[in-house]
Amino acid sequence: xxxxxLIAVERLTRVYAMGPHRVRALDGVSAEIGRGExxxxxxxxxSGKSTFMNLLGCLDRPDGGRYRLDGEEVGDLDADALAAVxxxxxxxxxxxxxxxxxxxxxxxxxxxxxxxRAVLRAERASRAEAALIAVGLEERAHHRPSQLSGGxxxxxxxxxxxxxxxxxxxxxxPTGALDSRTTLEIMALFQRLNRTGITVVLVTHEPEVxxxxxxxxxxxxxHLNEDRRQVPQEASP
Amino acid sequence: MSPLDALRTALGSLRGxxxxxxxxxxxxxxxxxAVIAMVAVGTGAREQVLRQIASLGGNLILxxxxxxxxxxxxxxxGSAATLVEEDAAxxxxxxxxxxxxxxxxxxxxxxxxxxxxWGTTLFGITPEFLEARDWTIAEGRAITxxxxxxxxxxxLLGRTVVRNLFGGGDPVGQTVRVxxxxxxxxxxxxxxxxxASGNDQDDVVYVPLYTAKxxxxxxxxxxxRFVHQITVKMEDGADMVEAQEQIRGLLRQRHRLAxxxxxxxxxxxxxxxxxxxxxxxxxxxxxxxxxxxxSLLVGGIGIxxxxxxxxxxxxxxxxxxxxxxxxxxxxLAQFLxxxxxxxxxxxxxxxxxxxxxxxxxxxxxxxxxxxxxxxVALAVGVSGLVGVFFGLYPAxxxxxxxxxxxxxxx
Ligand SMILES: Nc1ncnc2c1ncn2[C@@H]1O[C@H](COP(=O)(O)OP(=O)(O)O)[C@@H](O)[C@H]1O
Ligand SMILES: [Mg+2]
Numbered sequence: 001x002x003x004x005x006l007i008a009v010e011r012l013t014r015v016y017a018m019g020p021h022r023v024r025a026l027d028g029v030s031a032e033i034g035r036g037e038x039x040x041x042x043x044x045x046x047s048g049k050s051t052f053m054n055l056l057g058c059l060d061r062p063d064g065g066r067y068r069l070d071g072e073e074v075g076d077l078d079a080d081a082l083a084a085v086x087x088x089x090x091x092x093x094x095x096x097x098x099x100x101x102x103x104x105x106x107x108x109x110x111x112x113x114x115x116x117r118a119v120l121r122a123e124r125a126s127r128a129e130a131a132l133i134a135v136g137l138e139e140r141a142h143h144r145p146s147q148l149s150g151g152x153x154x155x156x157x158x159x160x161x162x163x164x165x166x167x168x169x170x171x172x173x174p175t176g177a178l179d180s181r182t183t184l185e186i187m188a189l190f191q192r193l194n195r196t197g198i199t200v201v202l203v204t205h206e207p208e209v210x211x212x213x214x215x216x217x218x219x220x221x222x223h224l225n226e227d228r229r230q231v232p233q234e235a236s237p
Numbered sequence: 238m239s240p241l242d243a244l245r246t247a248l249g250s251l252r253g254x255x256x257x258x259x260x261x262x263x264x265x266x267x268x269x270x271a272v273i274a275m276v277a278v279g280t281g282a283r284e285q286v287l288r289q290i291a292s293l294g295g296n297l298i299l300x301x302x303x304x305x306x307x308x309x310x311x312x313x314x315g316s317a318a319t320l321v322e323e324d325a326a327x328x329x330x331x332x333x334x335x336x337x338x339x340x341x342x343x344x345x346x347x348x349x350x351x352x353x354x355w356g357t358t359l360f361g362i363t364p365e366f367l368e369a370r371d372w373t374i375a376e377g378r379a380i381t382x383x384x385x386x387x388x389x390x391x392x393l394l395g396r397t398v399v400r401n402l403f404g405g406g407d408p409v410g411q412t413v414r415v416x417x418x419x420x421x422x423x424x425x426x427x428x429x430x431x432x433a434s435g436n437d438q439d440d441v442v443y444v445p446l447y448t449a450k451x452x453x454x455x456x457x458x459x460x461x462r463f464v465h466q467i468t469v470k471m472e473d474g475a476d477m478v479e480a481q482e483q484i485r486g487l488l489r490q491r492h493r494l495a496x497x498x499x500x501x502x503x504x505x506x507x508x509x510x511x512x513x514x515x516x517x518x519x520x521x522x523x524x525x526x527x528x529x530x531x532s533l534l535v536g537g538i539g540i541x542x543x544x545x546x547x548x549x550x551x552x553x554x555x556x557x558x559x560x561x562x563x564x565x566x567x568x569l570a571q572f573l574x575x576x577x578x579x580x581x582x583x584x585x586x587x588x589x590x591x592x593x594x595x596x597x598x599x600x601x602x603x604x605x606x607x608x609x610x611x612x613v614a615l616a617v618g619v620s621g622l623v624g625v626f627f628g629l630y631p632a633x634x635x636x637x638x639x640x641x642x643x644x645x646x647x
Pocket of ligand 1: 050
């Protein structure tokens with residue numbers, strides 16, 4: 001089982017209907033991503049990176065092709081089953097953090113566990129604490145998002161993505177809203193998490209960010225144009 | 238998501254926006270307060286009517302000399318003095334369930350005390366009559382069997398008569414003149430106030446039956462056994478319609494009326510008067526409840542409106558919850574519980590406000606009010622349903638959002 005790739009997509013296709021036009025946002029993409037890999041997804045704007053990530057994250061369903069995640073065929077699951085997959089197997093990090101402003105950092109981190117029946121209520125607090133420690137933000141647990149810097153907010157969002165202990169962490173331009181110093185810190189965090197065994201797939205359009213990954217997937221017009229492996233740069237100082 | 242988490246989430250979001258929560262609740266608060274207060278006033282009014290009916294004598298049947306009035310035309314000869322004391326005795330003896338059947342005579346006259354005089358109705362009665370009509374004696378003593386048998390020259394005065402003849406003074410032991418005969422005041426009747434038709438029940442003078450008979454002009458000459466009216470008190474729970482049938486049959490037989498001949502007496506069931514009044518009080522309650530139901534409906538629409546706004550405003554939140562593993566039914570439950578909590582909270586405030594207003598009304602206006610727990614339960618229950626019903630559409634809209642589009646929403 002462990003020799004299986006974590007992600008296997010075959011001729012993955014997603015077509016958007018825009019009035020009379022049909023946009024092939026993703027046009028027959030095939031790829032495998034192994035467990036423990038750190039993959040950067042690159043490509044010009046509109047090339048289908050986000051569409052690809054949304055499909056990997058089970059937020060969307062493909063119009064064609066197959067998607068096998070962690071040994072399970074997930075391409076044609078119904079809405080509830082997809083919710084369960086998102087809950088247990090995937091952590092998603094967004095460019096705009098998407099923290100709930102009314103909740104404290106810890107409550108934000110606890111949120112995914114509310115929808116995960118595998119986690120007991122009594123476990124939530126300690127698991128949220130642990131996730132906040134993992135992102136180095138334990139002393140900010142009771143702050144609200146508005147009281148945190150952009151980098152700190154993204155750390156909270158990463159802690160939230162980690163808290164259900166998924167094997168896969170997806171991030172769509174996680175450093176797009178951050179300055180270069182904070183970007184470096186966040187990339188160091190991703191590298192550290194990756195070394196604990198979590199598979200990381202992140203979208204970026206900055207080559208300096210992609211340099212921290214061990215593999216780069218290059219998209220163009222909905223096609224996977226290039227799949228290259230590299231020696232990752234070290235993000236931590 | 239567990240129900241507890243759903244509730245916590247809903248309450249959290251209500252607390253997060255206290256001003257909006259309060260304004261949204263307002264419709265329900267006013268609706269429920271209106272229900273409670275209005276029904277309390279309506280029920281109070283009805284309760285009062287029922288008490289009046291009881292004081293009138295809920296199970297009394299009055300039988301009088303004369304024929305039934307139909308369409309304003311008096312049918313048959315009412316002048317024949319055929320209703321007699323023996324009829325009362327016969328009713329008491331032969332009609333099952335008749336507890337009391339007692340005769341009376343009456344006369345409208347002037348009562349004189351010193352230089353004061355007052356026009357009122359005089360009744361010649363027996364002690365049973367006082368019992369049938371639930372009279373209590375406020376001062377002095379009542380009329381006794383001996384007073385009746387010996388035609389004693391004694392009199393009981395109603396409060397209104399006392400007020401008009403003696404002002405504030407104590408009349409017991411004083412003398413009043415009726416039929417230019419001096420009578421000694423032996424007692425004063427406890428105040429009853431107005432009856433259901435608005436007549437002053439305290440504007441009366443009671444003397445022993447035979448005292449009246451001997452002194453009412455012309456009466457002794459016609460028929461010494463004649464009476465104007467017989468008051469029949471039935472036992473509690475008696476079938477009043479059946480009792481009237483029995484009395485009718487008995488009197489027709491005693492008066493030797495041939496088949497097809499008109500009754501030479503009339504009969505009235507006092508519970509009928511009460512039933513009409515009760516029906517109008519009930520109609521008032523129903524009207525008030527309808528008004529209140531409309532305000533609840535308006536409150537519900539207010540909730541739906543705000544919930545729709547809330548769903549739109551929180552589209553990103555919904556998208557995020559879906560992204561971290563919420564199922565559609567979790568989102569549905571969250572918003573349904575939120576709208577229901579909103580309306581139940583409003584209902585709770587409304588109940589407090591309604592009970593307060595009812596108390597204020599009965600304090601300030603002096604109207605009786607009665608808050609029934611059934612009303613409270615109904616108002617709260619309906620509010621809950623309103624919350625569920627009007628929350629359903631917004632909640633369903635929220636739950637059907639596409640996570641990606643929701644997350645992209647500004
Ligand atoms: N919801 C949508 N409806 C219609 N077209 C869409 C939608 N989402 C994306 N697209 C189109 O699909 C293509 C790929 O978009 P996307 O995956 O967001 O690109 P990227 O993330 O690489 O910038 C673009 O042409 C975009 O306009
Ligand atoms: Mg994109």
